[in-house]
Amino acid sequence: MxxxxxxxxxxxxxxxxxxxVHSAKSGHPGGxxxxxxxxxxxxxxxxxxxxxxxxxxxxxxxxLSKGHxxxxxxAAMAIKxxxxxxxxxxxxxxxxxxxxxxxxxxxxxIEMSTGSLGQGISAACGMALAGRLDGRNYRVYxxxxxxxxxxxxxxxxxxxxxxxxxxxLCIIVDNNDLQIDGPIAEVNDPHPIDRKFEAFGCHVxxxxxxxxxxxxxxxxxxxxxxKGKPTAIIAKTLKGKGVSFMxxxxxxxxxxxxxxxxxxxxxxxxxIDEELEKGGAQ
Amino acid sequence: xxEAKRIATREAYGKALVEFGAQNPDIVxxxxxxxxxxxxxxxxxxxxxxxxxxxxxxxxxxGVAAGLAAAGKIAFASSFAMFAAGRAYEQIRxxxxxPKLNVKIGATHAGISVGEDxxxxxxxxxxxxxxxxxxxxxxNPADAVEAREVVKAAIEHDGPVxxxxxRLAVPVINNKPDYHFEIGKGELLKEGTDxxxxxxxxxxAAAIDxxxxxxxxxxxxxxxxxxxxxxxxxxxxxxxxxxxxxxVTAEEAWxxxxxxxxxxxxxxxxxxxxxxxxxxxxRFGESGPALExxxxxxxxxxxxAHTVEGFVQQQ
Numbered sequence: 001m002x003x004x005x006x007x008x009x010x011x012x013x014x015x016x017x018x019x020x021v022h023s024a025k026s027g028h029p030g031g032x033x034x035x036x037x038x039x040x041x042x043x044x045x046x047x048x049x050x051x052x053x054x055x056x057x058x059x060x061x062x063x064l065s066k067g068h069x070x071x072x073x074x075a076a077m078a079i080k081x082x083x084x085x086x087x088x089x090x091x092x093x094x095x096x097x098x099x100x101x102x103x104x105x106x107x108x109x110i111e112m113s114t115g116s117l118g119q120g121i122s123a124a125c126g127m128a129l130a131g132r133l134d135g136r137n138y139r140v141y142x143x144x145x146x147x148x149x150x151x152x153x154x155x156x157x158x159x160x161x162x163x164x165x166x167x168x169l170c171i172i173v174d175n176n177d178l179q180i181d182g183p184i185a186e187v188n189d190p191h192p193i194d195r196k197f198e199a200f201g202c203h204v205x206x207x208x209x210x211x212x213x214x215x216x217x218x219x220x221x222x223x224x225x226x227k228g229k230p231t232a233i234i235a236k237t238l239k240g241k242g243v244s245f246m247x248x249x250x251x252x253x254x255x256x257x258x259x260x261x262x263x264x265x266x267x268x269x270x271x272i273d274e275e276l277e278k279g280g281a282q
Numbered sequence: 283x284x285e286a287k288r289i290a291t292r293e294a295y296g297k298a299l300v301e302f303g304a305q306n307p308d309i310v311x312x313x314x315x316x317x318x319x320x321x322x323x324x325x326x327x328x329x330x331x332x333x334x335x336x337x338x339x340x341x342x343x344x345g346v347a348a349g350l351a352a353a354g355k356i357a358f359a360s361s362f363a364m365f366a367a368g369r370a371y372e373q374i375r376x377x378x379x380x381p382k383l384n385v386k387i388g389a390t391h392a393g394i395s396v397g398e399d400x401x402x403x404x405x406x407x408x409x410x411x412x413x414x415x416x417x418x419x420x421x422n423p424a425d426a427v428e429a430r431e432v433v434k435a436a437i438e439h440d441g442p443v444x445x446x447x448x449r450l451a452v453p454v455i456n457n458k459p460d461y462h463f464e465i466g467k468g469e470l471l472k473e474g475t476d477x478x479x480x481x482x483x484x485x486x487a488a489a490i491d492x493x494x495x496x497x498x499x500x501x502x503x504x505x506x507x508x509x510x511x512x513x514x515x516x517x518x519x520x521x522x523x524x525x526x527x528x529x530v531t532a533e534e535a536w537x538x539x540x541x542x543x544x545x546x547x548x549x550x551x552x553x554x555x556x557x558x559x560x561x562x563x564x565r566f567g568e569s570g571p572a573l574e575x576x577x578x579x580x581x582x583x584x585x586x587a588h589t590v591e592g593f594v595q596q597q
Contacts, residue, residue: 057354104352104381112352113381116372122342123377126349126357129334133310133355153373156342164334 001045003213004279009079010040011272014242016075016088018269022262024092027100030252031145032072034176034237037211039076042141046220051081054109060138061127063112065120065154066145066174067101068254073110074098082109118151120144121171125161128169128230139224141170147179149190155200161230162201169230170223171202175210176239180253197232210235244268286453286487292390294429295447296321299358299388300328301430302437307332309437311358312347314340319449320360320390340365344373344385351383356437359385363392363446367408378442379415386436386443387412392422393534394562394579395450395484397572404567409482410539412444413512419465420512422446422533422541424486427456428509431463439465446483448534450572453487468515470522474504477528477594479586480519482508482541485532485560488576491583492590499587501594514544516552523555528597530558530590534581537561558593560586 013036021027043049047060064073071091078085083097090096097107101115111127114120124142131138148154161169173193181187190196194204203226205219216235223231239253240246243265257265303309303325310332317323317335326333336343340361347357359366366389367374378385394404413420419439423429429447436443463469471486472493481489486507496503504522508515523529529549531542542559549555562579576582580589 061353063349112349113376116376118341119345119373119377122345122373123349123352125342126346126351127353128349129346130310130350130353130355133332134353153341153345156337156339157345160336160339160342160346163337 004276006040006044006213008273008276009044010037011242011269011276012079013040013072013075015266015269016078016085017071018243018257018262018265020071020074020088020091020098021256023089025256026092027071027256028068028254029071029256030178030239030246031066031174031176032069033241033243033246034239035069035072035143035174036241037213038143038172038174038216038235039072041213041216041220043076043080045217047141048138051109058136058138061111061124061140063120063124063127063140063142064102064114065124065142066117066148067114067120070098070100070102073102077109117145117148118153121154121157124169125157125166128166129164131168139168139170141172143172143174146173146175146177146184146190146193147187149173149193150188158197158200158202165228166230167227171197171230171232173232173234174237175234176237178239178248178250178253182250194234202230202232205231205233207233207235210237211241242269242272286455288451288453289426290449290451291423291426291429291447292321292449294426295388295390295433295445296324298430298433299325302434303329303332306356306437308354309356309358310334310350312336312343312360314338314343314361314365316361320388322360322388340370341373344370345377347385348377348381348383351385357385358388360388360390362403363389363405363408364403367411367444368405371411375415379417382417382441384440386445388445388447390447391449392446393448393483394567394575395448395534395572397449397575398569400569401566406536406562406567407539408446409511409533409535409541410543413544417442418512419443419510421465421510422483423509424483424507425452425454425456427454427461428463432509435463435465448484450484452484455487455490463509466510466513466515468518469507470518471507472503472505474502474526476502476526477530477590478504478506478522478526479530479532479590480506480508480541480545481532482511483534485534485581485586488581488583488586489532492587495584495587496590499591501591503590508541511541511544514548516548519545519548520553523549523553527555528594529555530560530593532560532581532586535561537563556597558589560589
């Protein structure tokens with residue numbers, strides 16, 4: 001898939017995020033938007049997954065360790081064909097499959113129930129270990145927030161992944177530099193992120209723009225060549241990316257747009273669509 | 283019970299893992315640097331490729347177990363009860379119980395019979411914590427025979443299971459031809475009319491010791507072994523309570539929330555009955571030889587007999 005197509009899908013993912021969170025009147029748009037390009041790349045370019053074969057033992061696995069960014073995951077899954085796009089408006093509603101944080105008991109295609117930070121990466125380690133035990137070649141991807149790195153379990157898991165040489169595990173950090181209470185550097189500075197993962201035995205790839213598909217492609221291609229150790233991709237991203245008033249704004253970590261803000265956000269994303277259409281015609 | 287052979291339930295756990303691991307290649311075992319103590323080292327030595335030492339990192343171990351189970355494995359995760367049910371409680375809740383994954387938690391060194399290590403290692407709340415979780419099965423075997431059956435049942439059951447094992451060698455009481463184990467079924471060990479004793483874990487053998495002492499005082503007690511605390515065998519408890527009108531629970535755990543709590547919840551709603559809960563009160567444990575501690579806290583045959591007698595006389 002070329003970058004233009006990926007960009008169009010990513011923009012649709014962003015619309016799905018805004019539609020879902022607006023309908024729910026709560027949720028986490030900021031980190032979902034920063035990760036939209038990573039999620040798009042994973043589901044539409046990188047991973048061997050198929051909504052018609054969700055139990056295929058050889059499928060790649062994705063674990064959203066930063067489970068609060070479920071709106072982004074749901075949007076990517078809907079566009080991929082796991083469920084109708086319209087279902088995104090049921091996000092966080094009573095009886096909905098789209099729980100506030102991903103639940104494998106509610107929604108087929110979710111590989112692990114997450115939401116409590118630090119836990120998804122451990123489960124991803126377990127999946128990678130199981131794949132190796134079974135002699136299967138699938139890869140396991142897990143997306144973490146940078147604030148999530150403050151959880152001790154992340155480093156227990158990183159140590160385990162390194163010590164057990166889980167080379168089919170790919171850890172991705174959505175490094176948007178903001179968490180609920182403010183900049184990560186001010187709350188409880190987890191830097192240097194790359195050197196920490198390196199110290200725990202990971203092959204580290206720094207991506208200076210995690211919203212750029214060329215850079216993401218290069219990183220994920222490199223990750224697949226790594227043998228004997230897990231890979232950690234540290235992707236610098238822009239929180240709230242694509243929606244003018246949410247970009248790099250800490251206040252949009254976990255807040256839904258009102259009706260007025262919803263219109264502005266969708267208009268922003270419509271403009272991006274128009275630019276992409278123009279770009280495609282060139 | 284002085285004449286009975288004594289084996290620690292953790293020992294039986296290790297042996298059972300080896301036994302059933304031979305038949306089922308999907309069984310994998312995790313430990314957190316306590317494989318020698320939890321006895322999963324037996325499995326490690328038999329099947330080194332399916333045993334993973336997670337180091338002193340119980341939270342991650344539970345998550346790894348969840349991931350293994352999500353990928354089709356029957357994942358056993360072992361540590362001391364304190365660090366399994368206690369330290370990794372939230373991982374068990376959110377990564378194992380909520381997604382209903384096929385993880386079997388083998389928690390050893392539960393209760394005050396850990397002995398000399400003292401209060402920091404004497405988990406008295408694990409029954410309460412684990413039985414409060416939806417989807418979780420909680421079993422507390424009385425002896426080595428039952429411990430083996432618990433492991434077998436856990437493997438056959440699809441879903442999360444918490445198994446409570448002890449450090450102390452305890453009398454083997456179930457080595458009899460008619461012994462049969464089933465998840466959720468209590469076992470009537472002796473019929474009686476004056477009081478029902480519901481015992482679990484090592485308190486079952488102690489309660490057996492209490493029976494002749496009670497008989498000497500003219501008390502004909504009914505004794506039921508409650509190995510599965512969740513799901514609780516409501517029928518056997520209600521039937522017995524309807525007959526004796528007095529119920530005593532006996533467990534090596536805090537009396538709040540454990541078996542005593544579970545039975546109190548049941549009876550208060552369905553058949554209000556006078557109760558006495560034997561266990562550890564509102565205090566932490568302490569260091570000392572296990573048998574001396576059990577004696578101090580009234581969890582021996584004479585201790586249970588003494589409490590039951592007082593309870594029966596009051597009512």
